[in-house]
Amino acid sequence: MIQWCTGSEMLARARAEGYAVGAFSAHNAEMVQAILWAAAEERAPVMIQVGQRAIRYMGMEPMMRMIEAFGREVDATVAVHLDHGNGFGQAMQAIRLGFQSVMYDGSHLPIEENIAITRKVAEAAHAVGVSVEGEIGVIGGTEDDITVDEEEARLTRVEEAVRFAEETGVDSLAVAIGTAHGFYKGEPKLHFDRLDDIRRAVGLPLVLHGGSGVPDDQIRRAISLGIAKINVDTELRQAFTDAARGVWSDDPEQYHVAVALGAAREAVKRKVQEKIRLFGSSGKA
DSSP: OOEEOOHHHHHHHHHHHTOOEEEEEOOSHHHHHHHHHHHHHHTOOEEEEEOHHHHHHTOHHHHHHHHHHHHTTOOOEEEEEEEEEOSHHHHHHHHHHTOSEEEEOOTTSOHHHHHHHHHHHHHHHHHTTOEEEEEESOOEEEETTEEEOTTTOOOOOHHHHHHHHHHHOOSEEEEOSSOEESOOSSOOOOOHHHHHHHHHHOOSOEEESOOTTOOHHHHHHHHHTTEEEEEEOHHHHHHHHHHHHHHHHHOTTOOOHHHHHHHHHHHHHHHHHHHHHHHTOTTOO
16 A cells, blocks of 8 residues: 655655655556556655646546555555646646645746745645645756757756745755756766755755756766755656567567556566666665
8 A cells, every 4th residue: 555755755854864766757557557566666765747748648637546546556655746737726736636746837937927826836735735846947858848948948046046945935946957858969967066056055855857868977976965856757758668669579460458568567667666776765665
């Protein structure tokens, strides 16, 4: 049976003990199962992220009910998280459905507007014990069909991060330090000096979006400098697709859906376990 945990509790422990929680995006039943099974085997706390593409494809409530149903069969510590929430109304819908954590993403807005809406979300969420993630700074690449040109992506400014944290009351803060959504054209170069400055100035768990494809040594260093939550999506979708494609390539007449999707599920599970071990969260549940 799932042990539900708020995002703030999960990330506060991670920050204090020097590891990061894997926040894994799920898009269908097989991915939900894979994340839960990996968490149970590794005895690791995880966030299952429900993002905008999954909401459009499956629906927010079906995704939540599916997580609850599969969660009856496993012993895992889980927080379900709304990723890149698009407004106050969507955040409230997630809270009503039982999400333990929500993100409102106003990073594309002027800072005053981002602060105002994020603060409203945080006040409502905190009233019922739900955690809130905010974002300041723009992360490059594509996420949920929104593309930010790499050259236009800007690093989070320390003074803006401090102001945002103080005026919104968020529990965790996603910062732009050189990562991008999707895969990288070359090796990413994270701005660790900026991350360290933010860590020292803002007393909150920090979140790294665009975790897929970042070299392991850079991930470990980011965790040592205050990153307590790392989002992983693209690598899971790649693992799923490649495994299913492999089944059909080996046998073009293989029409048993369970065979292809079973292979895809297993590939996602292995990738989640790999990330859990990298993040240092094995045995932390």
